[in-house]
Amino acid sequence: MTRHDLSVKSLRSSLASRRAARTKRQSLERQLASYTTESDRLELDAILSRHSAEETGELRSIINRQAMDRLIRSA
Template identity: 80%
Template sequence: MTRHTLSVKSLRTTMADRRAARRSRQSLERQLASYTSESDRIELDAILSRHSGAEANELRSIINRQAMDRLIRTGA
């Protein structure tokens, strides 16, 4: 294989990986969006408080962003 072929293949792999990661994140965001009540949020926060690391922080970030979006939409 030529160098050009390898870089095109690498680019395609990278793009496919990014698309898969984006689909996975969108699915996670849809699942988390279903937790809308205050009791749901408290339960999620309790679950996340038992975990540390980047994954828990990513989930908190999604949950907080969704809560802010709801507040903005409702004007509350």
């Protein structure tokens, strides 16, 4: 393989990884959006509180963004 072929292969692999990560995050966002009631969100918060901030950082980021989106839509 030439150097150019390796670069193209590396780029394709990188793009495929990014697509997979985006798809996974979108799925996670949909799942978290299903927690719509206050009791659902309290239950989710209780579950997340059993884990470290490092483990739950991405989840909390999504949850907080979704909460802000709900506040903005209801205003």
